[in-house]
Amino acid sequence: MTNNVPRRQLLKFLGMSILGTSFSSCITSPARAASVNWGYIGKAGPEHWDELSPEFQLCGIGRQQTPIDLQVADVKNVTNHDLLSVNYQPTALHLINNGKTVQVNYQAGSYLKFGQQQFELIQFHFHHFSEHRLNGKSYDMELHLVHRSPNGNLAVVAVFLEAGKFNPTLQIIWDAIPQQQGLETRIEDINIDVSRFLPAKHSFFAYTGSLTTPPCSENVLWCVMETPIEASIAQIAQFSQTFPLNARPLQPLNDRLVMEFI
Ligand SMILES: [Zn+2]
Structure with missing residues (x-):
C-alpha cells in the first residue's frame, strides 16, 4: 500500500480523519452564530472571530486550524494512486451569493472516496486569494469542494487557481452570480460539471484541519491538489470585484502530519 511511510503512521493519519465528529454546525451554523456578522477586515476580521461568539471559540x-502553508520539506511522501477517487456527475446550476463567496450547491449523486470512506459532494465555493500556500507561495484563488460522509464528517478538496487561460466552466458560474445576497438562484437548464475543475495531475497533500470560516470546526479532512488550474486575469478580476478578500490568514501547523500522495 505504501512505499516510504510506515504503515502504522499512515493508519494513524487515516484514523485521525475518520474519527467521528458532528459537523451539523459547519454548513448551516447554529441560529445564534449565524446572525453574527463576521468578515475579513477590521473588528469582524479573522483575528477577532473567536471573540464574536462562544460558538466561534x-x-x-483550535490546534488543527486551516489554512496552512504546505511546505514540501515537511511532508511525508506516499505513493498511492487509489486512495482518493471521485465520481462527480453534472448538476443543474444552483448558486448563492452568501455575501462571503459564491457557492454552488450540488445535487445528490456525486461522491469522493478516501480509503474506505465515502463523502458526498454538497457544495463548492471560491476564495480570493488562495487560503493555503504551497512552499510559501500564494495563488490568485482557491476552490473548495465540500463533501460530507453519512456520519457527518467533512472532507474538502482544494484546488488552486492561477492566472492563465480563460476557463469556460468558471465563466458559466461567473455569468450567473446573483447580485442579491442570500437567495439561491436555480438555473435548471444550465448544467455544471465540477470534475472540469480538477487538474489533470492528481497528486495532493492531505492533512486534518478545520473549516476556514466560523465556527472553524475541526477534524475536517483536507486534500489540497498540488497542481493549479487556470483562469484568465479578467475572470479573477471579475470575482475580486465582488469579493475583494475572502481568505483566512495562515494558521500554525502545530503537531499535525501532512502527507503528499503522488
Ligand atoms: Zn472555503
Missing part, C-alpha cells in the same frame, strides 16, 4: 484556540 475554535477559531482562536
